[in-house]
Amino acid sequence: MYTKDDEKYFILDAHVALWDARPENQRNIHGKQFIDCFYDYHRNLSPESEVWPYEEYLYQGGERLMRDLFTHGYVDHAIFQPALLSAFYNNGFGQTEEAFALAQRHPDKLTYNHCWDPRFEQAGLDQLKRDAERFGLKGVKLYTAEWQGDSRGYKLDDPWSYRYLETCQELGIRNIHIHKGPTIRPLDRDAFDVADIDKVATDFTDLNIIVEHCGLPRLEDFCWIATQEPNVHAGLAVAMPFIHSRPRYFAQIIGELLYWLDEDRIQFSSDYAIWTPKWLVEHFVDFRIPEDMTEYAPLTTAQKKKILGLNAAKMYDIDVPAECRLPGEDSAGSRTEAMAVA
């Protein structure tokens, strides 16, 4: 929880990771390239005081994660969104067993989402059913640019993707987090294109489709889809840290999202351990849309509370203390009947 000016904010960090990118776990040069790319994101967009040494960045471990998120970072609940990257790391990038064990020890603080890859076809589908039971999955994280054999990515509207999504429906896995990355066959078109998300959102209206980093670098395509598909949500991973280095650009992203979506479909995340939540939460609560940007409405305290935690808490049925709720909201952030008709 974060308190400022007598306002209490429930903080749900909707995208965190526990990774191991140490040299002994790197399968090849791409393992080093990948973590170096993350480290450059981290160094480029963090305030100087928040930059970690490279060695610490390679692996943070559970104890540090708990400290960075919950002791120092104001976070009330966080959701693991793992990327396996088995083509780059011997024992995977996201540490499934370590993260799940941590979530079992702290069920009030951590939710473990797992991942699937439609290119494993039937075997992967069977695995998904076992994973759903073992992990008690409410959500999954999909990284569409994951390399697998000769393939360097998949689309969400591939036939096997559809079978996996149908299985998610059957298993009650309602929250599908999608991270679009650049390499996908064929290379003829824009691999960041989000058209397949549009199709999936239309065909699976009972699933929540959360597009991480709000479709960046294709914010415009994302906004266009999200405005038409009410089950499409924006995850703020990667967009958040611009609040420090490029506050006017951050204002424009938030302004566009609030215009095209609405305040109920935007979720905060630090993308830990790329960034840490403490400074992001502090900056966001203080943030104002610059006055000269008359094309955007001001950002209200209620909107900030929704984005920082209430929206994702509602999606994941996570209990919110009464003092952090908005007037007329029940424990999981839903509007009560009385307010809905008022």
Place this chain on the structure above:
Amino acid sequence: MRAAVNEQVAAVFADSAPDTDVLERAREALGTVVDPELDESITDLGFVRSMDVADGELVVHLRLPTSFCAPNFAYLMASDAKDALLALGMPVTVRLDDHHDSEIINRGLAADAGYRGTFGDEADEDLDELRLTFRRKAHTAAMERALTRYLRAHPDLPEEGLYDVTLGDLPDDDATRALLRHRCTLGLPTGDDRPALVGRNGEPCAQEDVPWRLRVARSLRVSMDGNAHFCRGLLRTRYPDSAADQLPRAFQEKVS
């Protein structure tokens, strides 16, 4: 084919123009090569890592903000760079450094293998559609910049009023010139009597759709400008010496 031409001209070139002159012309040629996603030249972005003349051959190294920049765009820029430099009439080697596909792309460039020859199974036809998509986006962003500037200069004009604004009404400034340049590239009309605000493919727009069209264009411009900040910043983080090569992004209002 190109290799044969290269050999013929190499002998002539080896002891003619001094290197500094060649390098100046090489930089000029590279200035015509554009990153399609950011609509900026690779020289202004700092993507040119080095240029050298050795044994009568021009050797250019390119660098990008991350190892995982999209390989299709990486290839487009590198092959455009080679094409632009070959016009100088001397043997040319272009190499892309530190990318996950450096090996594939550099091999393809050295062999003049083309897009399909470079990427093999991963390529279907060509990159023309990709190029066109991003030229249209660049045009839309240029249009939004010119029209938002016009609206700020005419505070009493409602957004709907842009329906009657023609290219001839726009001031003769850098934003308008950029818009006209993009219209030419796409083969769209540029006459003074033409509407300034059009749809993504250049089609006219109904009056009631004008505010919405402007918002669509704005989300695109915000996205493109934001990507430019991110890519430029990442390049400086990855290669600190690139800061000196980067020119400020055109039309940028204050950003921080």
